[in-house]
Amino acid sequence: MPELPEVETVKEGLNRFLDSRPALTEIDFYRKDLRTPLPVRKRRSVYGQKVISLKRRAKYILIELESHYLLSHLGMTGSWRQGQPIDNNHDHLRLKFSDGTSLVYRDPRRFGIFDIISKTQLSTDKRLQSLGPEPFEFTGSELFKISRGRKTSIKSLVMDQRVVVGVGNIYACEALFMAGVSPGKAAGRLTQRHCVALVEEIKKVLSSAIRQGGTTISDYIQAEGDLGYFQNVLKVYGRSGQACTKCKKSIKVKPISGRSTYWCPICQK
DNA sequence: CTCCTATCCTGCGAGC
């Protein structure tokens, strides 16, 4: 579900809920078959620890405690809300804090991750180790270098979290449209100029989406319960058959690496 | 190495 702007928005929402930096008092689990089982011992090891900060790395939310991090990945349908569990099937766990704050994690498809890692383990965690640079720290010339000799599509390459993090299906489609680059084009055939334009558009579309509170397609919701707004300004994603905003011809859709890809064959070459 | 496919799981909407 969520790409970088949605994760950033959720993280900031949690940051506001945890503004007084309370201590984590307890974690309630409502089902055993989450992707990462957390033994009671591990759970208890973080009880009593104060919240230090909230961070985001790629599409992961990191709740920094005194000696550990709570690691949250929303997968496709994960969301955090303040309050009590309501939904028996989909509310999977609850974090309770010393100031009475109670945060519930909901995830119908259960693709998300919730884990506890000690600070000393953070740098060796396999999930974080394999991640590429944050998009705002990424440049067109780096993309140009990485893409040399690569036959995979440019869209698959920019969605590869080892190359650059945070870009998922929606924003890949949008950035490629804005840069005028066809999503199926072999990555190795992009010019330096293409790469610079594309990375610029990735940054622009991500930061614009953050300002709009993310894109709500179905499940995504901000931590305060608000919907995103960016879905209202999408140029190509989800618009197959509709008129391109630039040339008025029809937006197309086809799968690339198994993901629905929307683009304008006239404006993107 | 590189690339693509299948897979995890459930809900929902399109289309018959």
Next chain:
DNA sequence: TGCTCGCAGGATAGGA
């Protein structure tokens, strides 16, 4: 109206 099928914003293992 009711049912089935295919698809969904992610990530990764495994095979070619």
